[in-house]
Each structure stands twice: as C-alpha cells, then as structure tokens.
Amino acid sequence: MRSNLFLVLLFFSLSLLLQAGAIESEIYLQGIRYFDEKAYKKALPLLQKLAKKGNKGAMYRLAYLYENGLGTPKNLEKATYWYKKAAQNYAYTIQTEGAKALYSRRFAKRLKAQLTPYSTRAAGLAALAKVDTQTPETKQLFEDLTSGHFFGLTPYKANYLLPVGIADRKYRRQPSGYKSFEIFDAVNHTHITPLYGTYDKQTEVEFQFSLKKNLTYNLLGLGEYITAAYTQHCFWQLYAESGPFRETNYMPEIFATFPTSAVIDEVTGLKATKWGFIHQSNGQEGYRSRSWNRLYVQGMFQWSNLFLSARVWYRLPEEDKSDDYYRGYVDVNHNGRPDPGDRLVDPNSESDKDDNPDILDYLGYGDLAFTYLWGNHQFDGLLRYNFHKGGKDRGAIQLDWSYPFFHSRTTFWYLKLFSGYGESLIDYNRNVTKASFGFSFSRGIFQ
Numbered sequence: 001m002r003s004n005l006f007l008v009l010l011f012f013s014l015s016l017l018l019q020a021g022a023i024e025s026e027i028y029l030q031g032i033r034y035f036d037e038k039a040y041k042k043a044l045p046l047l048q049k050l051a052k053k054g055n056k057g058a059m060y061r062l063a064y065l066y067e068n069g070l071g072t073p074k075n076l077e078k079a080t081y082w083y084k085k086a087a088q089n090y091a092y093t094i095q096t097e098g099a100k101a102l103y104s105r106r107f108a109k110r111l112k113a114q115l116t117p118y119s120t121r122a123a124g125l126a127a128l129a130k131v132d133t134q135t136p137e138t139k140q141l142f143e144d145l146t147s148g149h150f151f152g153l154t155p156y157k158a159n160y161l162l163p164v165g166i167a168d169r170k171y172r173r174q175p176s177g178y179k180s181f182e183i184f185d186a187v188n189h190t191h192i193t194p195l196y197g198t199y200d201k202q203t204e205v206e207f208q209f210s211l212k213k214n215l216t217y218n219l220l221g222l223g224e225y226i227t228a229a230y231t232q233h234c235f236w237q238l239y240a241e242s243g244p245f246r247e248t249n250y251m252p253e254i255f256a257t258f259p260t261s262a263v264i265d266e267v268t269g270l271k272a273t274k275w276g277f278i279h280q281s282n283g284q285e286g287y288r289s290r291s292w293n294r295l296y297v298q299g300m301f302q303w304s305n306l307f308l309s310a311r312v313w314y315r316l317p318e319e320d321k322s323d324d325y326y327r328g329y330v331d332v333n334h335n336g337r338p339d340p341g342d343r344l345v346d347p348n349s350e351s352d353k354d355d356n357p358d359i360l361d362y363l364g365y366g367d368l369a370f371t372y373l374w375g376n377h378q379f380d381g382l383l384r385y386n387f388h389k390g391g392k393d394r395g396a397i398q399l400d401w402s403y404p405f406f407h408s409r410t411t412f413w414y415l416k417l418f419s420g421y422g423e424s425l426i427d428y429n430r431n432v433t434k435a436s437f438g439f440s441f442s443r444g445i446f447q
Helices: 002-036 040-052 056-068 076-086 097-103 107-113 117-130 136-146 181-188 262-268 323-327 359-363
Strands: 153-155 159-167 203-217 225-236 245-259 270-281 291-303 306-315 366-374 377-385 395-404 412-420 432-442
Touching (some): 002 040, 002 056, 040 056, 056 076, 136 366, 262 270
Antiparallel strands (some): 153 203, 159 203, 159 432, 203 225, 225 245, 270 291, 291 306, 306 366, 395 412, 412 432
C-alpha cells in the first residue's frame, strides 16, 4: 500500500516537474521570439523571470537589453552582473544544440564539437566573460578583440605601422658571412668597417601584425581555450639609399588559457593563467641567424581599467656551437685576438646548433606588462630585467600610448618608446633607445 502511494506521489511529482519544464520552455521560446522581433518591452519580463531561474540564454539577452537600453533604461551595472552570471561556468551563453556538446561529460563528444563554429565563438565569449567590464572602456575593448569574422582570426598583440622611428644612434650591420666587420678587417688586413659597419640612417619604419585563432574550447572540460597565434615584427630602413629590411622577427605561438575560479578572481584579481610555447627567429643564415624556443606560464590580472600580465619562461636548450664559431675566427696565432694569419670560420658549418647561447643574459627569464585604459586613451608598458645574469644588470622598458584617429574604432594614433636590450633578435645584445610614431589598427591586451 505504502509502495503504491509512493509511486503515485512520484508520478504526480514528475508530472508537475515535466509540466513546469514545458511551461518554462514555452516562456523561453516566447521571450526569444519577442527578442528577435525587437519587441523588447514584451521580452523583458519573460527574460527577467527565466534569468532568475538560471537560464543562461535568458541571462545573456537580459544583459544585452540592459547594456543597450532596449525596453528598459540603460543600466551598465545590471548588464555586467547578468553577463558575468551567464558566463559563471564559462559556458557558451547562447544555448544551442551544437554548443551543448562542448560541455558533454564525454571527451569524444567534446572533441567532435571542436570542429563546429561554436568552439571558436565560445572561446572568444569565455575570454570576454571572464574579464570585468563595468566600465565602457573595458567593455568596448574586449568586444573589439573578440568579434573577428575573418576566418575566425582576431587581433592578438597590437597591429601597427610606425613610419617614423628614431634611434639614439645608427644601427650596426651584422654580416652573415663573418661575426663582424672588425674581425674581417683584422684577419684580412682591410678597412671596410667604416664603409659597411652601420646602416645609413638612424630613422626607419617599423611595423607589426599579429593574429590569433581559437582552436578549441573546453576540450579538457576545464573551461580552457587553446589558441594558435602568429606575430611578425619588421624593421625597414626605408629612408636609406637602397631601403633594405634591416630585420624581421617571426613568432608563431600556441597556448592554452585556463580561467581561474571565482574565489581566486575575487580575492586576487587573477583572471586566468596562460601556458604556452613560442618560437622566435629571424629567418637568416650564418652569423645573422637568431632563434630560440620557450615554454612559458603567464598570469593575467585585472583591477577595473588596469590590466597586468606577469610571465616567466624556460628556454628549451640547444647544443652549443664550437668556441671558434662564437669567437668568429680560428686563433692560429694563439694570442687571443684576430690577426692576419688567423682563419675565418665557415658561417654555416654548425647551422643546426645554438645561434645565441647568451640570450638569457640580456632578456632574462620573464617580463611584466601592463595596460591602463583612461577614457579613449590606452597606455601600455613592458618591463624586463635579467637579475644580474651574466654578471651585469640588463633589461628593457617600453611605453606605448594610443588614441582613436578622429574617433575611429579601428585606427589609432600610436607612440612607442623603447630603451634597453631585445628590441629585435638581431640586436638582442645591443642597448637601443628609440622613439617611434605612427598608427595602430588594433589594440592588444595582456601582451
């Protein structure tokens, strides 16, 4: 008797639950119809009711209404609250069948979901949702950074063209066939260093383009997104007689970003950690060749309009070349200096080994970067220090400023100041001070 009563109550309870679910589903569909028809005043109470019950699709749309003042007075505080609530579990906030597969408990389903458009879009939304966007500046910036539609590519670091870059002195030429013009002169008893030892001009053009593509989202079930990125940084002696490209650095990169828990976020401001691999080289040969590979971990913090990135790296080791190669000549005379009678080294004799074994002495083991948003102004900074590695204190500082070009959202005035080591790979061991001015076409964050 009791068992029958229990079954009746269970059946009755399930019926009520199913009926409630159907009613809620109908309310949701009606709210979506009103939203899509731009009948925002009718959609508002339905979305409010469902959002309070935890419907993420309703939360997202409700935030959109508050943000844009549709059907209700504009309220950025409420918009921020519902955006963050919708993404509390870093979920893809517009619920679709395709997106649901990203959160399956089965790895195979999550793997299959990476091949759909939802994965790329979800990773972008996760990045946006994790960041506090109480201020119009941060909200606008992150919308610009995550709304790309060009093959899923979005800006990574700043993309810029600086027609005027003035260094404190002329750049030294690095020949590929021998370590330096001075050594060539000493061994061959010539005097070509005054003619070819430096570039003609202190002024040059500098430009950079940098793109990324989100590859997966929540593949490991940790709310992470895996991203591939590519940055190319060029230095062009346009104002010299032959207008050569002085240096080009190529930087492919792959990384995984893991959002932090709400507790860590609230207490420390740490939004996410980034774990990656980056290759950097200049595509040259002989003594002009430079390259290195790194693994890194990066912490990304935010306090309102201030963003801070702290990164440490580990250089993947390479086999050293011979002492003669690094010296630049075979010391036949055994006197510790290049002289006639000594022999120059074949520049390509050990091309598969380390081009720059002392690069950590100049660039250290990490960097610290910041961004501050003030109205339409963006201020960026980068700091490096080697902590006395190699027996000397070396480092670098870079300060950037950008401002919209006549109210444009895609073009900005851009000023860059740099002083220290590592402006480019070819000059990693030379101290350079330089001021550059021009235009940027996107703004970076957490660089």
